[in-house]
Amino acid sequence: DAGVTQSPTHLIKTRGQHVTLRCSPISGHKSVSWYQQVLGQGPQFIFQYYEKEERGRGNFPDRFSARQFPNYSSELNVNALLLGDSALYLCASRPDPSTDTQYFGPGTRLTVL
Amino acid sequence: AQSVTQLDSQVPVFEEAPVELRCNYSSSVSVYLFWYVQYPNQGLQLLLKYLSGSTLVKGINGFEAEFNKSQTSFHLRKPSVHISDTAEYFCAVSGDFGNEKLTFGTGTRLTIIP
Numbered sequence: 001d002a003g004v005t006q007s008p009t010h011l012i013k014t015r016g017q018h019v020t021l022r023c024s025p026i027s028g029h030k031s032v033s034w035y036q037q038v039l040g041q042g043p044q045f046i047f048q049y050y051e052k053e054e055r056g057r058g059n060f061p062d063r064f065s066a067r068q069f070p071n072y073s074s075e076l077n078v079n080a081l082l083l084g085d086s087a088l089y090l091c092a093s094r095p096d097p098s099t100d101t102q103y104f105g106p107g108t109r110l111t112v113l
Numbered sequence: 114a115q116s117v118t119q120l121d122s123q124v125p126v127f128e129e130a131p132v133e134l135r136c137n138y139s140s141s142v143s144v145y146l147f148w149y150v151q152y153p154n155q156g157l158q159l160l161l162k163y164l165s166g167s168t169l170v171k172g173i174n175g176f177e178a179e180f181n182k183s184q185t186s187f188h189l190r191k192p193s194v195h196i197s198d199t200a201e202y203f204c205a206v207s208g209d210f211g212n213e214k215l216t217f218g219t220g221t222r223l224t225i226i227p
């Protein structure tokens with residue numbers, strides 16, 4: 001079975017631009033979470049979606065937004081990119097919020113110049 | 114609020130030697146504890162988890178961890194490491210499910226010396 005997939009693998013943007021990252025969860029998983037992992041740090045929670053509704057939000061500015069589609073795939077959008085947004089963005093899925101284990105994708109490496 | 118402290122940022126170990134990676138947590142509610150491994154240029158893979166019951170938890174690749182509530186610790190151990198264990202290891206905590214945020218530590222880089 002396919003795991004969590006993310007696209008693109010790598011991305012280079014300049015300050016002020018906008019970026020969209022995509023995530024496809026494991027088949028049957030309806031809950032998707034996004035994490036930001038800055039180099040040398042642990043992942044930090046950004047958003048969690050379940051059944052297309054936002055269920056949780058981390059301490060990130062409004063420049064960060066996300067949505068979940070009817071097929072449970074998800075997009076993370078970041079506007080007005082800053083150098084500090086350079087990071088590995090991880091998507092994780094699980095069947096529903098009551099399930100203990102999250103399954104992570106390989107991530108999208110975003111570099112902001 | 115929950116937090117996780119991984120006391121060692123880097124741990125070098127000789128091949129076939131034992132290793133312990135330390136993790137301490139703080140939380141005002143019941144916690145669920147996890148260890149994830151991240152190989153170079155990859156995402157996170159679950160090694161093991163503690164939800165309830167026996168405080169000694171066994172995971173994949175020969176790793177185990179012991180939950181110690183009085184010391185608020187969840188240290189990861191392996192009796193004999195291999196070159197393939199070279200990776201970054203993250204300890205994480207979560208509250209009651211329904212509130213699914215995982216809070217991660219800063220990670221421990223395990224380097225195996227041949």
